Amino acid sequence: MSQLRDWTLVDVIIIGGGIHGCSTALHLCLAGLKPVLIEKDYAGRHASGVNAGGVRQLARDVAEIPLSIRSMGIWENIADLVDDDCGFESHGQVLVAENEAELADFRARVADLNARGFTHEELIDGAELRRLVPAVAESCPGGVVSRRDGAAQPARTTAAFRRKAEQLGAIIHEGVPATNIRKDGKLWRVDVGSERYAAPALVNAAGAWAGHISAELYEGVAVETIAPMLMITSPVPHFIDPVVILRGRKLSFKQFKNGTVLIGGGHLATPYKELNETVLDWRKLAESARTVFELFAVMRSATIVRAWAGIEARMPDDIPVFGPSAVHEGLYHQFGFSAHGFQLGPGAGAVMAELIAHGGTQTPIGGLNISRFSKPTPSATA
Amino acid sequence: MSAVPKHENYDVVVIGAGPAGLAAAEMTAGFALSTLLLDENAGPGGQVWRAINSTPVKSEALLGSDYWSGAEIAKAARDSGAEIIHRATVWSLDRNLEIGVSVGGGSAFIKAKRVIIATGAQERPFPIPGWTLPGVMTAGAAQTMLKSSGLVPDCPTVLAGQGPLLWLLAAQILRLGGRIDHILDTTPRANYIAALPHAFAFFTSPYFGKGLAMMREVRAKVRVTSGVTELAASGNGKLESVTYVAGGKRETLPAELLLLHQGVVPNVNLAMAAGVEHRWNELQLCWTPVLDAFGNSSIAGIAIAGDGAGIGGAQAAVWRGRAAAGSAIKAARSNAKVSDVSPQLRRAERGRAFLDVLFQPAKQFRIPQGDTIVCRCEEITAKDVLDSVAIGATGPNQLKAYRRTGMGPCQGRLCGLTVTELMAEARGKTPQEIGYYRLRAPVKPIMLSELASLPKNDEATKAVVRG
Amino acid sequence: MTIHVEGHPITAREGDTVSAALLASGLDVRRATAVSGAKRLPYCMMGVCFDCLVTIDGVGNRQGCLVPVAEGMQIDIQKGKREIGK
Known part of the structure; x- marks a missing residue:
């Protein structure tokens, strides 16, 4: 048995320094607990630092809408929480219908949401669409808007959560992986280089690497590693306020205050997870460029300055694994956000802290539990 | 005006037509390997032999004999059978040796069995x-x-x-x-x-x-x-x-x-974007790629020759180009008789250490203070960088989130070294520990319209490239 | 040959790059940066610094130091964030 004096006893061990791990660390501190956060690279190195920055309630799976709404309330006062506005701007997000058939689907979706008591999505006609997005092609008949939505700067946001968590007493380890994760009686034990931590609670917020951890702990689920690509243009004069997304073709589109335009939408690069690298698929980026070209004539002579992809985890049903383990007491999962976890970060951290500190939460998250995947087996990982 | 590449596959693609690239392309083509030489400028020569075929300054004495020695190597490359395309901007290269190149306002993708990066140096x-x-x-x-x-x-x-x-x-x-x-x-x-x-x-x-x-x-x-x-x-x-x-x-x-x-420093953008491992060079105070004696990098099939491999000057560049070419030839034809150029390379590199030490720039000219601009594109000062370090920016990539340094069109070419050294000093770390920007394609901006007009799939790509 | 800078004809020499022709023209060819509007001229002339960005025949953000002049070329000096969709 290890000598207790070799171990630093804390309240919670968090693995993963993305927006989720950092937010959970921060909210645990606010709840009076002492967390240690362990990040193998640095906070925000992967998806959390390099995503599109969309702060979006729009077009989400019903199972994660309560978490998204909870998060939105935090986003709107984000500076109160982390002492940095995170570049958050609320100009709405617009889902553009490219044809009447899409618009009909959107109409049904909004009616369904209203019936469930969710009112953040609002159907708009062609006139309102063109008022919100003047540059959009004439052929688009309408869409859906979520007016409180917006965008923030992802790396700045993750850095702000990390910084505030540390200020409030979280121990942050960067550049060293968590190893030898194991349960010993009531305590989780983890090695970080030459240091050792023990805690009654462990949060698995390791993004693309979370599948390995859950598998090691005999709660394996099929986590796919993905790397959504983004590209950004040189600055162009202001021509659009809201974030624009499409459903039929993969595209999201956002102009920042400095004039640069971010083009994303979910086309994937090839991830090389062990190298921390991705290889971009330019033929797919060309598809995004073509879509932009067709929908926004004003962008036709813009230049692409940079393109990149962030490595993250995707679940088979495209919604996250969030909540207590189905196998171990004191283990909590917070991963698999499937390319739309950035907006959820602030709220998910708050809810996770409630789960750990109080054993429950008022925010409905039942649909996100790991138990939805049948019969966990040790080998079922990607 | 500018021709697009004739094929979609080559045995060897050489990027940059300075001393190293010209020498490498001439040699691989001479061994009948299908060779494509891509260069961004209007004519061959790189910086040291710039405008070698077109300069209005015709007098031998005015530009010096070192300059005119380039004419012979440029001619040899032209006569070698290598396909040479000027005003061709390589904007992407990845670890699978796929190359995105823009010629005359249109882009194409080509595949190489070997890539020799000879993109040379830039001024510090x-x-x-x-x-x-x-x-x-x-x-x-x-x-x-x-x-x-x-x-x-x-x-x-x-x-x-x-x-x-x-x-x-x-x-x-x-x-x-x-x-x-x-x-x-x-x-x-x-x-x-x-x-x-x-x-x-x-x-x-x-x-x-x-x-x-x-x-x-x-x-x-x-x-x-x-x-x-x-x-x-x-x-x-x-x-x-x-x-x-x-x-x-x-x-x-x-x-x-x-x-x-x-002084000059290696032009690292293309190699780094391809994923080639670089390390901080304590003598030359810049990033140099980790290479074997033939210029082969950490990525299988990618070699680096010329000043991009570490500053060595034009003569060394020529021999490094030949060493990399020899390695490419050996890989393609194991029985090829390639002569060992290491003695010539050693001779050409002699005296470099003296120049490196004598002309190592003083700290105050590398690591500025106060309101001096570090990042020309985003107009970020030394003080801005240090302020960001004070509130948690730990390296160049984290700094982007605070100040957008390196995110403008030059992609860190004119601030990268400064930012690394400035942050290293402020944090009491070595430049190697602080690291460099993660560089990404496109290494040169490309028009959205050019990207949009890329052929839709492989088949169409081939049809257009062949056309 | 003749090229046009902001509509003014200037004489350029075959083999010159756009940036070299602009600098030799004697005109005020300083661009204004997109960030602060500060005045700039080409700095490196070898494709590295991007301070030579100009609009050539309606296409913006071209590296003037890498593009050879051609008869009748229309050059516009960029002032701040380039106008798009021209």
């Missing part, structure tokens, strides 16, 4: 107060205009900095009747002593005699101030004066043109 950033003012240029810029267009300064001109190229440029400008009012030599006095142990190799190298003669030629015509420890450009919307400190005395010179030079 020289971040002094006022270095963004119109009228402040690099010495290389002046040399480009001289070689390509026969243009030389005719206004009040100050040349400041250090290194062999500074003196070469001065000599070339003067021979062409250009104006230089004052040379401010920033070589730190301590370097002369530090370089002594390497002096013997240098005295026996081909550079020594030429270099000395050139400095003598220039000193006879221009006022030279040595031991300059501070330098600043000022003016309202354009350069009006240059202030310097030498021997503790501050002086101000009127000037309309200030040419800056403190």
Whole structure:
């Protein structure tokens, strides 16, 4: 048995320094607990630092809408929480219908949401669409808007959560992986280089690497590693306020205050997870460029300055694994956000802290539990 | 006007038609490997032999014999059977050896079995107060205009900095009747002593005699101030004066043109974006790729030759190009008889250590302070960087989130080294520990319309590339 | 040959790059940066610094130091964030 004096006893061990791990660390501190956060690279190195920055309630799976709404309330006062506005701007997000058939689907979706008591999505006609997005092609008949939505700067946001968590007493380890994760009686034990931590609670917020951890702990689920690509243009004069997304073709589109335009939408690069690298698929980026070209004539002579992809985890049903383990007491999962976890970060951290500190939460998250995947087996990982 | 590549697959693609690239392409084509040489400029030569086929300066003596030696190698490459495309911008290269290249406003993808990156060097950033003012240029810029267009300064001109190229440029400008009012030599006095142990190799190298003669030629015509420890450009919307400190005395010179030079550093963007491992070079104070004796990098199939492999000069570049070519030939034809060029390469590299130590730029000219701009694209100052470090930015990639440094069109080429050294100093770490920007394709911006008009799938790509 | 800078004809020499022709023209060819509007001229003339960005024949953000002049070329100096969709 290890000598207790070799171990630093804390309240919670968090693995993963993305927006989720950092937010959970921060909210645990606010709840009076002492967390240690362990990040193998640095906070925000992967998806959390390099995503599109969309702060979006729009077009989400019903199972994660309560978490998204909870998060939105935090986003709107984000500076109160982390002492940095995170570049958050609320100009709405617009889902553009490219044809009447899409618009009909959107109409049904909004009616369904209203019936469930969710009112953040609002159907708009062609006139309102063109008022919100003047540059959009004439052929688009309408869409859906979520007016409180917006965008923030992802790396700045993750850095702000990390910084505030540390200020409030979280121990942050960067550049060293968590190893030898194991349960010993009531305590989780983890090695970080030459240091050792023990805690009654462990949060698995390791993004693309979370599948390995859950598998090691005999709660394996099929986590796919993905790397959504983004590209950004040189600055162009202001021509659009809201974030624009499409459903039929993969595209999201956002102009920042400095004039640069971010083009994303979910086309994937090839991830090389062990190298921390991705290889971009330019033929797919060309598809995004073509879509932009067709929908926004004003962008036709813009230049692409940079393109990149962030490595993250995707679940088979495209919604996250969030909540207590189905196998171990004191283990909590917070991963698999499937390319739309950035907006959820602030709220998910708050809810996770409630789960750990109080054993429950008022925010409905039942649909996100790991138990939805049948019969966990040790080998079922990607 | 510019032809697109004729094929979609090549045995060897060489990127850059300077000394290394020309020599490499000539050699692989000579062994009948299908070879494509892509170059961004209008003609062959790179920087050292810029405009070798087109310069309006025809006199042998004016540009020097080292310059004209390039003509022969350029001709050999042209006659070798290699396919050579100029004004071709390689904007992407990945670890699968797929290359995105833009020619004449259209882009194509090509695949190579081997890639030799010969993208050479760029001038080291020289971040002094006022270095963004119109009228402040690099010495290389002046040399480009001289070689390509026969243009030389005719206004009040100050040349400041250090290194062999500074003196070469001065000599070339003067021979062409250009104006230089004052040379401010920033070589730190301590370097002369530090370089002594390497002096013997240098005295026996081909550079020594030429270099000395050139400095003598220039000193006879221009006022030279040595031991300059501070330098600043000022003016309202354009350069009006240059202030310097030498021997503790501050002086101000009127000037309309200030040419800056403190050596050259490898152009790392393409290699780094492909994922090639680089390490901090303590002697040359820059990032150099990790290579074997033939220039092969950490990525299978990608070699780096020329100054991009670490600054070695034009002669070494030629031999490094041949070494990389030999390795590519051996890989394709194991029974090919390729001669060992390592003795020639060693000879060409002799004396380099002396130059590296003697002309290692002083700290104050690499690591600026206060309001001096570090990132020209996003207009970020040294103080901005240090403020960000104080609130948690730990390295160049994290700094992007605070200040957008390196995210403008030059993609860190003119701030990367400065940011690494500045942050390393502020955080008490080594540059190696601090690291560099993660670089990404496109390494040169491309038009959205050009990307949009890429053929939709592989089949269509082939059809267009063949056309 | 003749090229046009902001509509003014200037004489350029075959083999010159756009940036070299602009600098030799004697005109005020300073661009204004997209960030602060600060005045700039080409700095490196070898494709590195991007301070030579110009609009050539209606296409913006071209590296003037890498593009050879051609008869009748229309050059516009960029002032701040380039106008798009021209």
